[in-house]
Amino acid sequence: KNTGRILENEQEVVNALKSGNMMKTNVVDMAGMTYGEQLKMVRNSNIIVGVHGAGLMFIMFAAEEAVLVEIHPSYRQDRHFRHAARMTGKLYMPMRSLQRETCHGSSDNIKVDIEEFTKTIDGAVRLARNFDDGLSECGLQCPSSILALDNRLDPFYDGHTPKGRPVNTQFPCG
Secondary structure (H helix, E strand, O other): OOOOOOOOOHHHHHHHOOOOOOOOOOOOHHHHOOHHHHHHHHOOOOOEEEEOHHHHHHHOOOOOEEEEEEEEOOOOOOHHHHHHHHHHHOOEEEEEEEOOOOEEEEEEOOOHHHHHHHHHHHHHHHHHOOOOOOOOOOOOOOOOHOOOOOOOHHHEEOOEOOOOOOOOOOOEEE
């Protein structure tokens, strides 16, 4: 589309998101969804990632412990999505593009620093993996011995991904 903001390196961003193990990643264009579908998608998401724009206001309807990762264009200074996230008890993690945007019609074309993005997403995943009774204390790439501690991840194991042996959690002394 030719309105709003466009990620210049969208495929690299998607690849970084999909590089995590034992997590489900949905990449959606909310503009093509009904309002009800949008609410359901947001409500069932632990981490919401998006470029600064009105769609991030959906954070208000996200699950209680959701994380909002907002990608700021280099020129944006406003903080209303941070405030919306905090007012509704969500966690907020900003990151800023440091490369000046280019124009694509009336849209600004934003390039995301993938190394910085991956670090930001790693932090968001570390937070999300600890929601409720989560025991997987790691980010995008988790050792199987840590993931094996969390029985809530059992549905993610399939014929291609064997469940590892859990790390020993017994106190070693005395």
